[in-house]
Amino acid sequence: MRGATTRALRGAAVVAAVALALAGCGGSDTDAPSVTSPQPADATVVEVSAVEYGYTASATEIDAGSITFELTNDGEMSHDLVLDGDPGGATAVIGPGETDRFTVDLEPGSYTLYCSVGNHRALGMVLTITVT
DSSP: OHHHHHHHHHHHHHHHHHHHHHHHTTSOOTTSOOTTSOOOTTOEEEEEEEETTEEEESOSEEOSEEEEEEEEEOSSSOBOOEETTOTTOBOOOBOTTOEEEEEEEEOSEEEEEEOOSTTTTTTTOEEEEEEO
């Protein structure tokens, strides 16, 4: 009987921890990518659509400066958008029909964005942009 009680208490603790973690997802952390976080007024917005296994973007040549990448998952699997080499440049992993964004300041150059979910990058979920 004691083992069953211990397992029940552990299960309840796990459920409570998951509920707290999910409740924290809607917080006001302005550093976390979110469609509810404001974007800078002077940012160029690049809309990106994700499907299995590729992206389409509203622009692939962009002026240097503040750029907001807004990802909409138009696919049937979870996806994200990660700016290679920039730990602050990433959306959350989002499900079908969801949208998320992040804003970064970019200097002129060529940049690679990719999906970090599973082997999606290897399957072609890569987007190259040029900043002028």
